[in-house]
Amino acid sequence: MRGYTPFINGEDLPWDGPWLDSTDPATGQAWSRVARCSAAEADQAIKSADRAFRTGPWAEAGAAARADILDRLAGALEARWEELVEPEIRDNGKRITEVRGQFAGLHSWYRHFASEARKLAPEPQANSIHGVESTGHHLPYGVVVAITPWNSPLMILAWKLAPALAAGNTVVVKPSEMASASTLEFARLAHQAGLPSGVLNVVTGLGHEAGEALVRHPLTRKVTFTGSDMGGRKVAEAAAAGVVPATLELGGKSPQVVFADADLENAVNGVLSGIFLSNGQTCVAGSRLLLQAPIAEAFTARLLERARALRLGDPMDPATQIAPLANEPHLRKVRSMIVQAKDDGAECLLDGLATANGKTGYYVGPTVFSGVTQNMQLWREEVFGPVLAIAQFDSEEEAIRLANDSNYGLAAGVWTSDTARGARAAAAIEAGTVYVNHYRSVDPSSPIGGIKLSGYGRELGPDAVKDFLQAKSIWTGTAPVPDPFPA
Template sequence: MEQFGHFIDGAFTTPSNQWIDSVDPAAGTVWCRFSRGDAQDATAAMDAAERAFESGPWSRMSGAERADCLDQVADALARRWEELVEAEIRDNGKRLTEVRGQFAGLDNWFRPFAEKARHISREPQHNAVPGVQSETTYLPFGPVVAITPWNSPLMILAWKMAPALAAGNTMVVKPSEMASASTLLFAQMVHEAGLPAGVLNVVTGYGHEVGGALVRDQRTRMVTFTGSDLGGGKVAAAAAENVIPATLELGGKSPQVVFGDADPDNAVNGILSGIFLSNGQSCVAGSRLIVQASVKDVLVQKLLARVWTLQLGDPMDPETQIGPLANLPHLEKVRAMIARAVDEGATCLLDGREAGRGRAGFYVGPTIFDDVTPTMQLWREEVFGPVLAITTFDTEAEAVQLANDSAYGLAAGVWTSDSDRGARVARQIRAGTIYINHYRSIDPGASIGGLKRSGYGRELGPDAVKHFLQTRSIWTGTAPVPDPFPA
């Protein structure tokens, strides 16, 4: 059984006697262990990040030199990404085809931001003050703490790490205690690719023991968090104590609004992608299907016909289409929410609990409920699993009202053949990302982030590097200063 220490200052630490077991979700058995970190480990990681920022080679690099270093990281990932695949699958149960798809493109998250690093420069300001000129300059925050989730730990880390390092910051990462192996191996790999010691550090452990210590450390200058809204609230409160900025990408209860004129086959593909890829364990999961009443029966029958063909199985098998849930506590939560929906009177068209019976591991298959009302838990709370809630509407105004009837606002889908309607409805839905006639697209050039309880701040996009930079104004006198107290 593999045992991992923390990765601090360019090397693995000696594992402690306190462990966290990582359970393979497909088998339900322990496959490796991570060190259970504490405040002392958090301090050691912050020491390394501070040294690298203040006095290490990273602190002396120009933007172009940092860009070269990030390009070397990207080159190494392009060559070696397959070495990371098995660890992530055994940690969180994500399917082989999905993980390979994500990791084969890991290098592409770094290259655009490396290029941005080459062009961070002063910008002139326009002011009306006589005799002075002013300009905007940019400087990094310093050590940044990144807290990442268990569902796609490496891809989400890449979103945070690439622009943060391009801006000149250093990082300490606290991955989920449920899935840390791929992050630790990744940190070793990028160090071997030329990233200086201390620029990227990883401390494993529980949020209340390690995450809180990192956020509250007086040397932490910024926090970026992806996870639940409950966890995000705790991180925001801790960051506020230190008066440091936090970017929070939190949960969602994203609507998929299907109008009667939509291409039904295209809509079904988008619904499947939205809720059943990653077995629903995605912040942008399209978990509320809001369909025009006139086409509901036809659409739902098409959807059921497709779902019935999906194959549950071992996530390491490339033929598997639905893998396990990531961990036992989450399995129990999803099962409980399905049971609650039945008790509250929703019509269960497909119960995924049956597909999981008799299997080793943490399996729940696709689950679909009809007649879900806005008062039900299934409508209001994030399941983070393969559970779809269906309701109907008659008018466009009703569709928008239902879409916005949520405490969350991360993403939404709109399906219609009327381009004017698509644009009009998209403008009215309160979510950070709106997809029209497709779903789940992502690219370094497009920002990600939520409204309402889905968080604040943005990741990726054209200003991603600037999100990790502070601005300051520099004023230069071009004429003698007049006597402020003339006779």
């Protein structure tokens, strides 16, 4: 069994404390263990990051030098990304096809933000005051705490780490205790690629122990969190105690709205990818399917035909289409929500519990319910699993009303051949991202984030680096100061 210890100040911390087992979702057996860190290790990591921010090569590096370091990291990732694939799969059970696809392009995120770092410069500010010039500057916060989830640890870390480093901050990462291995392997690789000691630190353990200690530490200057809305509330409360800004990317209950004039096969592909890729274990999962009545029967039949054919299997097998859920507690949650949906009266058209019955590991097959009403748990709460809720609508107005009847607002999909209708629906749906005749794309140039219980703040996009910077104005007199108290 592999043992993973905290990575602090450029090295693995010797460890004789308690451990947490990490279980392989495909087998249900522990394959590694990670250190269960406490406030002591959190303090050590934060202080290491603070020293690296204030003194040494990172503190002395300008934007161009930081960009060069990020480019070297990108080069190392491009050459060695395959080393990171197996640890992530063993931790969270994601299909090797998906993980390889993510990791093969992981270096591009760091290259993108290296380029963005080179663009940082003071900005002249227009003002109406005679004899004074003003200039806008942007300063890094200092120590940034990044808390990442178990579903895509290294991809989501890139969204936080790359712009934070481009801005000149140092970072302490607290990965999920369910999936820490790939983050620690990456931290070693980054250090070997030339990232100075203390710039990236990784503290493992439980959220209410190590995570809370990191967020509440007096040297923490900014927090970025991806996870559930419940976890986001706790992080926001802890950060607010120290008046520390936080970016929260939380859950979703994203609608997929399919109008009768949509390209049926294209929409079926989009709905399948939106809910069954990654087993629905993604914040933007399109978990509510709204079908216009004239096509509801035909669309559902085609969707079920495709979903029934999806193959459950070993996540390390490239032929697998549905891999296990990431961990046992999550398996219990998804199972219970499927059972509750049946008890609430939704019609189970495809039962993923039956499909996975008797299979070793944390498996749930594609699950589809119809007749889901707005008062049901399945409509209102995030499953974060391969479970789709179907409802029907008649008019465009009803579709928008149903789409917006949610406490979440992270993403949505609209499927129609009417360009004007697509634009109207996209504008009216309450979500941070709306896809029209498409679903699930992500790019460093496009912001990600939500409204309502889906969180606040944005990651990525044109202001991603500035989100990790503080604005500072410098005023310079160009004419004599007049006597404030003339005779």
